[in-house]
Amino acid sequence: MGKVVVNIKGVKCCAFCKYWWDPSCRYIQPYQRDQWSYDNAAKCRCIKRSVDTLAYASCGNYKCKIEL
Numbered sequence: 001m002g003k004v005v006v007n008i009k010g011v012k013c014c015a016f017c018k019y020w021w022d023p024s025c026r027y028i029q030p031y032q033r034d035q036w037s038y039d040n041a042a043k044c045r046c047i048k049r050s051v052d053t054l055a056y057a058s059c060g061n062y063k064c065k066i067e068l
């Protein structure tokens, strides 16, 4: 577990969701073009579902916080 690089156009994980309470974006980092890295061991509050979720989790309410 740790930093992994993904194409944010192809993933719907909590780390990149606007409902995941990481306002300073400390668990995500731009890498190149649409590639971003994130810390998949991180856990934050989902303010949509009111539960703590892991960065690599996902659900049908996903909304990307990054403008694509």
Ligand code: SF4
Residues within 6 Å of the ligand: 012, 013, 014, 017, 018, 019, 020, 046, 047, 048, 049, 053, 057, 058, 059, 060, 061, 062, 063
């Ligand atoms: S659980 Fe769903 S709504 Fe909540 S942060 Fe993750 S993808 Fe977004």
